[in-house]
Amino acid sequence: MSATKVMIPFVFLLLLQQLIKQVIRVYVFNQLFNYQWQICNQLKYNIKEFNFQNFEPSKALFLFFCKLFNKIRKHVRRTEIKEALLSENFELEMNVKGWVRTKRASKNVAFIALNDGSTIHNLQLVVDLEKIPEEALALMHTSAAVSATGHLVPSAGSGQRVELSVNSIELLGEANPDEYPLQPKKHSLEFLREKAHLRFRTNTFGAVSRIRHAMIFAIHKFFNDKGFYNIHTPIITASDAEGAGEMFQVTTLKLDNLPLNEQKEIDFKQDFFGRSANLTVSGQLEAELAALALSKVYTFGPTFRAENSNTSRHLAEFWMIEPEVAFFDIHDDMDLAEEMLKYLIRYALENCKDDLNFLSKRLEEEEKNKKADEKSMELISKLNFVLENPFERITYTEAIDILKNSNHNKKGKFSYPIEKWGADLQSEHERYLVEKHFRKPVILTDYPKDIKAFYMKQNDDGTTVRAMDVLFPGIGEIIGGSQREERYDKLLQRMEEMHVEPEGLWWYLETRKFGTVPHAGFGLGFERLMLFVTGMGNIRDVIPFPRTPQNCEF
RNA sequence: UCCUUCUUAGCUCAGUUGGUUAGAGCAUCUGACUGUUAAUCAGAGGGUCGCUGGUUCAAGUCCAGCAGAGGGAGCCA
Numbered sequence: 341m342s343a344t345k346v347m348i349p350f351v352f353l354l355l356l357q358q359l360i361k362q363v364i365r366v367y368v369f370n371q372l373f374n375y376q377w378q379i380c381n382q383l384k385y386n387i388k389e390f391n392f393q394n395f396e397p398s399k400a401l402f403l404f405f406c407k408l409f410n411k412i413r414k415h416v417r418r419t420e421i422k423e424a425l426l427s428e429n430f431e432l433e434m435n436v437k438g439w440v441r442t443k444r445a446s447k448n449v450a451f452i453a454l455n456d457g458s459t460i461h462n463l464q465l466v467v468d469l470e471k472i473p474e475e476a477l478a479l480m481h482t483s484a485a486v487s488a489t490g491h492l493v494p495s496a497g498s499g500q501r502v503e504l505s506v507n508s509i510e511l512l513g514e515a516n517p518d519e520y521p522l523q524p525k526k527h528s529l530e531f532l533r534e535k536a537h538l539r540f541r542t543n544t545f546g547a548v549s550r551i552r553h554a555m556i557f558a559i560h561k562f563f564n565d566k567g568f569y570n571i572h573t574p575i576i577t578a579s580d581a582e583g584a585g586e587m588f589q590v591t592t593l594k595l596d597n598l599p600l601n602e603q604k605e606i607d608f609k610q611d612f613f614g615r616s617a618n619l620t621v622s623g624q625l626e627a628e629l630a631a632l633a634l635s636k637v638y639t640f641g642p643t644f645r646a647e648n649s650n651t652s653r654h655l656a657e658f659w660m661i662e663p664e665v666a667f668f669d670i671h672d673d674m675d676l677a678e679e680m681l682k683y684l685i686r687y688a689l690e691n692c693k694d695d696l697n698f699l700s701k702r703l704e705e706e707e708k709n710k711k712a713d714e715k716s717m718e719l720i721s722k723l724n725f726v727l728e729n730p731f732e733r734i735t736y737t738e739a740i741d742i743l744k745n746s747n748h749n750k751k752g753k754f755s756y757p758i759e760k761w762g763a764d765l766q767s768e769h770e771r772y773l774v775e776k777h778f779r780k781p782v783i784l785t786d787y788p789k790d791i792k793a794f795y796m797k798q799n800d801d802g803t804t805v806r807a808m809d810v811l812f813p814g815i816g817e818i819i820g821g822s823q824r825e826e827r828y829d830k831l832l833q834r835m836e837e838m839h840v841e842p843e844g845l846w847w848y849l850e851t852r853k854f855g856t857v858p859h860a861g862f863g864l865g866f867e868r869l870m871l872f873v874t875g876m877g878n879i880r881d882v883i884p885f886p887r888t889p890q891n892c893e894f
Numbered sequence: 895u896c897c898u899u900c901u902u903a904g905c906u907c908a909g910u911u912g913g914u915u916a917g918a919g920c921a922u923c924u925g926a927c928u929g930u931u932a933a934u935c936a937g938a939g940g941g942u943c944g945c946u947g948g949u950u951c952a953a954g955u956c957c958a959g960c961a962g963a964g965g966g967a968g969c970c971a
Binding site for chain 2: 445466482495497498521586649650652768
């Protein structure tokens, strides 16, 4: 009896103690943790302003709390490596998680380069092998996932400012080196394409991925800041008259048992939409509808072309930005295109320095065996060069004259000699204009109407249309756009001439009947922009999972 | 789709006018090393030379077909 009498208050006290500990942990120390930076900053402030007066006691108090906090707190929250590398928190324990890039070990100390994708730079983990047995690191090969806790310290080595002196380390996921295909060395981009599921873990693809995000974000920011509205145009479309290329068909019909109508043709009435449908090749026509009410709109969505194109500049699935603006003529359109490209390049230079520096060095390394005149301009200089110089604007007719009178043409160096006005320019001609003659981006306008789409505004000369193509060095056409034909009769006439069925586009034509106004827009291939900004050579290396003919892996 | 080049170890690549048992660096494993930067040093294991057929005493090497990849062209963004 007396034993239980003694036990009751004892248990009660024990519970109370636990409760108090919990309260202290949750409230007091979490507060301290959350405000550690304010405290640090306050201390620094004290150093500067009060010349060390009041500093020592508060520093001592701070360090005391840090020590106490390190002992009591059970869970150390993860710090991203990008933040850790800039941190000056040398007092509180820090936890980092990521994937091993390389491990180097000697008798007493091991080094692990850890990366978590937040930056191209690695955090060096320093493991004292007297404190942590080597066996604990045995499975931490390249690409193993690791969680490490320790104190950030100024680096004793010379390769980095800070490093993490590890107190405890845990293997989160191993990567068996006998099976894991990537090594801490340079792989060919072709090989990495076959390992697209793992290539995010390489420096190059990490850098490209971060820049890709920055460009996506900057595009939305650019348009938002200018008062444009983003429009989601349909991905599945029934109109096949856009003339932008071969389309992928979308159907729920059983392909091994297609229903036929009385004319023995496939009966699309039985298909999901009651008619034949395709994946979009362009959001332009729908974007025009929105622009003729909202004034300034843009689309940024996936685009699909079933062309059997096998080049370093083409994808079957790519992303396209298509602004469309009411009351714009072709000159406003060119201004917008140039302003936008420069904005995006500037954004990359200002926000992706580390990644661009890496890609620049990579490119230099790759091209070091090339002859001087085959080498491309250093990446960052090239981007700055485009920023600083206005794009050259000439008409198709002027371009033909320049090409015709060029020494290159006279010496017969073109595979397709320039003979008569009216033919489409070949890649070699565009490249000559951009890379040899003007040596900067060129905007070509006023093309012959027969080589351009039906919706482009016809000039008064009766032979040309208000098209504009922006040509970039190394890439070719990065933007294709035009002022649109806003006159109902002219548009209808052009559709008939080019065998585009007006019935399927009745809705498009109606906008020319109800409050039609001059308007213009363009399409920017997002991956082609990425090629230019990253300096990569193949479009399959600037999109995570490229879709090309005979390739739909991942 | 056309032109062209390539395919050798897990990766990157040598391999001579066809001639013994096909090599190197990296990676892996073992050992050495007091702080490394894609660490270094020593050693070990690792190959149906893309596949199929042909020429030849003899084929990684020459020929044909097929497959895959790269570069260029066309189409375009």
